[in-house]
Amino acid sequence: MKKYERLARDIEELVDAGTLAPGDRLPSVREAVSRRGVSASTVFEAYYLLESRGLIEARPRSGYFVKSPRRRSPEPHAPLPREESTSVAVYDRVQEALGSIRDRDVVPMGSAFPSPRLFPLHRLARAGASAMRRLEPDELLQDISPGNEELRRQLALRYAANGTAVGTDEVIVTNGAMEALNLCLRVATRPGDVVAIESPAFYGCLQALEWHQLKAVEISTHPRDGVQLDSLQHALERHPIKACWFMPNFQNPTGSLMPVDKKQALVELLAQHGVPLIEDDAYAELYFGARRPPPAKAFDRQGLVMHCSSFSKCLAPGYRIGWAAAGRFAREVERLKLMSTLSVAVPSQVAVLDYLLHAAYDKHLRGLRAALAERQAQALEAIERHFPAGTRVTRPEGGYLLWVELPDGVDGLQLQRLALARRISLTPGHLFSTAPHFHNFVRLNYGHPAPGQLEGALRTLGRLVHELAAEAGGSG
């Protein structure tokens, strides 16, 4: 944990304990520097982080103050999963649940994507048009797997700028992150093998395990800091685990962010056991803190981490440009990619490349993060206001997803049905596990609905949860 993260955590604990009450003024930067013996920039970063989380607010020329939520919902529980390997069969329920979300007339809180209106689509289309005009005909056939050389070099440069050493040779361009993750899973396993996943886990991960006939061991995952390493270690000792598939940054669905030192410990633990990590890092650019959290890949010394990401959630939805930085498995991933889909669409590759080279990508990202952070604050306030006591909710430091634990006895699937009848979609918790741990959970996407829809949709959802909670209380 960085110094500013520690300072922010300490302040958060003071607020949680009531020592700092709503309306209280925080120490000035000068005071904090002298009291804590840290630099001014550490204090600024800590305050900025707390502000992005909606805990404090800046008042012009007065300093920072603790905001006054009506009530601050506690974090959801992290149920202890059975530590057994299970086969996976979720496809049908996932498709059934997701079918409704494609409907255009609903408030899309069940979507897996942020709103495409948050992306520079016209600028990107111009980049694509310009790049395709300049393209030599022969280049259309050159960019087969592992992908456009210059795009791969730019990806390697972005890793380097974030302090992660990745060679251009290691990067294979894929059809979105999903293909990258599937290819990595294939090279690391054979049908029947056991894979460690998070609990709750992204349903796309569960579907991939099902497809490849793999068994899952679900590892307890804290909604704030991710996979519990002691549970993982225990599982590694008990099961012949062939690979892990984790999301250390802004996990789907919890939004958990694994602290830096925990990531390092994770990579070391897996290196001791010789187990590869498939790192799904699709949301890393969507951080609300001061800087991009590093991937676990940053601590990989043995080429055991296969880092997978894409531009689908941060720049170019629908373009299907993802990649794997696959360490020692790079040539095998390339081989499998050649055999399965040969190559990635050149128009998409050169559009993204042209945008990276000639447009203000980092400026776009700053705007995107600010928009998502603001929507998160709105969504959390609306949940505080409208949902009944007993509701628990995450406050992720990035991404666009909230993981909500409903009061006892309220069923996520039932809430989904009632909500759909009111033209609101959401994702029920039972899609995120092979076990029945998460039936009273839902995942809410605050990044896709229009800002004007958020408050009303959450008010309606809150009312439905009140009704379901009353019914559950009445019958219980």
Added chain:
Amino acid sequence: MKKYERLARDIEELVDAGTLAPGDRLPSVREAVSRRGVSASTVFEAYYLLESRGLIEARPRSGYFVKSPRRRSPEPHAPLPREESTSVAVYDRVQEALGSIRDRDVVPMGSAFPSPRLFPLHRLARAGASAMRRLEPDELLQDISPGNEELRRQLALRYAANGTAVGTDEVIVTNGAMEALNLCLRVATRPGDVVAIESPAFYGCLQALEWHQLKAVEISTHPRDGVQLDSLQHALERHPIKACWFMPNFQNPTGSLMPVDKKQALVELLAQHGVPLIEDDAYAELYFGARRPPPAKAFDRQGLVMHCSSFSKCLAPGYRIGWAAAGRFAREVERLKLMSTLSVAVPSQVAVLDYLLHAAYDKHLRGLRAALAERQAQALEAIERHFPAGTRVTRPEGGYLLWVELPDGVDGLQLQRLALARRISLTPGHLFSTAPHFHNFVRLNYGHPAPGQLEGALRTLGRLVHELAAEAGGSG
């Protein structure tokens, strides 16, 4: 066989037998109509077909005349493969052989693609730019599997125009034909199953079988009319064949074209055995005859034919737009597509769709076919002129590939090495089978080299074959 095909075959036999000699004038259309009792259009189509094959030529205001080749090389042999199921392990030799082809400085007779200069790339780029400008942001997320609805409808309409009944629901857009073929193979088989393939077979088919751990039974395939149905029937009776993967139109590498009635018999034979056909039809638009040959899918009454194709060889190389019309397997293919790569790049989908709707696709295709037919005639003449006696070569009625049987004792791999030293690539025959039947074969691409390169490259190759044949004769 259609009437015009029968007429053309009869004339060809007269030429082969010497009854019609070079320089002889063919009957006028009027004479042929009255002698054969066929329509004038049948005669025109037959003459057009023979002209496209380089057998006859039109002289202005004089009629059609038999051309005077120096010598007409006979067809290559079709070795009888061992009728055993074998496991497949070809990836490394394929990659080794293909590695050289990507080099930009060689005459690319080993390429798997026609020259990208034959495609309307600028018009296509304009179509893409225009479509992306008009796109609603939400549409970027709508076009997930099975793909853009309107594109799928256009594909179904093109099937209908060619007399094949395919519903829009049956069509799944994929990342090129290769993904379509792999998905179909996956839904029809389990690891260890036996699949019937052609002999020789496209090496991409062999790689797919290797990847999915399937066994191959190679079926004797005639270089003119494709898979031998009696061999197939025999194999169906002896082996637990779970699927066939064939290319009835312009097979890769032989260029064989299965006659219409044989396609119908093939589909009926497989229906009797309840065996699905995975039909690779990537080259169907590249016919030199009067009209597009129908796919085997046209005769499918039971939904057992999974028809796979793409725009990569006829319109949009590098865009990676393919599809499967997967009959009764459509929902399973869609399911697997969702899990493996989710969706296909929207910029590519809408570019191709916009081109289909607003540009002169059929006019482009006519020009492309004429260019390829002309190059084939040039290539065949050069081979007649420069290759030694004992050389055998196909005269495909479409596509851009020649299958050349070298004189006894000349090794295709050795020829490849010598040719590469002279900056000419080619594809050695041993890539097209698990068995050592085709070591004295090579596949030559006449559609990729610039027209000015063909004659010189084939002269060089011919000289090398002469040398190798002399060595083989000397040592034998």
